[in-house]
Amino acid sequence: MSEATKATNIVWHPGNVNREDRQRILGHRAATMWFTGLSGSGKSTVAVALEKALWDRGIVSYILDGDNIRHGLNKDLGFSPEDRTENIRRIGEVANLFTDAGVMNLTAFISPYRADRDKVRALMQPGDFIEVYVDCPIETCEKRDVKGLYAKAREGKIPEFTGISAPYETPTNPEIVLKTGDLSLEQSVATLLSYLETNGYLKKA
Numbered sequence: 001m002s003e004a005t006k007a008t009n010i011v012w013h014p015g016n017v018n019r020e021d022r023q024r025i026l027g028h029r030a031a032t033m034w035f036t037g038l039s040g041s042g043k044s045t046v047a048v049a050l051e052k053a054l055w056d057r058g059i060v061s062y063i064l065d066g067d068n069i070r071h072g073l074n075k076d077l078g079f080s081p082e083d084r085t086e087n088i089r090r091i092g093e094v095a096n097l098f099t100d101a102g103v104m105n106l107t108a109f110i111s112p113y114r115a116d117r118d119k120v121r122a123l124m125q126p127g128d129f130i131e132v133y134v135d136c137p138i139e140t141c142e143k144r145d146v147k148g149l150y151a152k153a154r155e156g157k158i159p160e161f162t163g164i165s166a167p168y169e170t171p172t173n174p175e176i177v178l179k180t181g182d183l184s185l186e187q188s189v190a191t192l193l194s195y196l197e198t199n200g201y202l203k204k205a
Contacts, residue, residue, distance in 0.1 A: 037134030
């Protein structure tokens with residue numbers, strides 16, 4: 001799909017409340033934590049645990065999850081390279097809006113193509129896009145696969161499955177690397193909270 005704007009005679013309409021105003025009321029800085037990695041690496045699991053930890057500290061947060069989004073906003077998309085790119089483009093725009101709204105936004109998508117992730121980063125202000133590479137060996141991902149997707153992919157029943165019949169391009173310079181094959185869920189969440197505190201997104205507990 002083309003990224004060119006097809007609509008004509010449109011003008012951006014500014015409001016009277018800006019992002020700084022919203023952050024002042026919420027009491028924390030907004031950002032998008034972009035979890036990327038293979039299916040079964042732990043993206044959604046870590047994001048869910050982090051959201052609860054943030055919420056317990058009074059931080060307004062929201063998860064955009066790959067499967068959930070495909071039930072609604074992106075239900076018209078499949079898993080071809082073109083549809084994957086469009087999937088991430090749409091999510092990037094939504095994530096940018098959530099960040100502008102002052103929300104600590106957690107996105108959990110395989111997002112296999114480096115160029116697509118870089119385009120989302122380019123949408124945002126410096127420091128708004130925190131790339132979290134959920135690094136887990138594919139063997140471990142397969143052992144965790146309660147849905148049996150890897151087995152189906154190896155049998156040829158699921159075409160264009162990332163890591164088996166479709167590529168995954170690892171991040172070259174992510175802000176955070178979570179080796180979820182070695183870390184417990186609690187350790188992963190602690191690592192993320194520490195990053196947010198150290199870099200001024202959150203007040204230290």
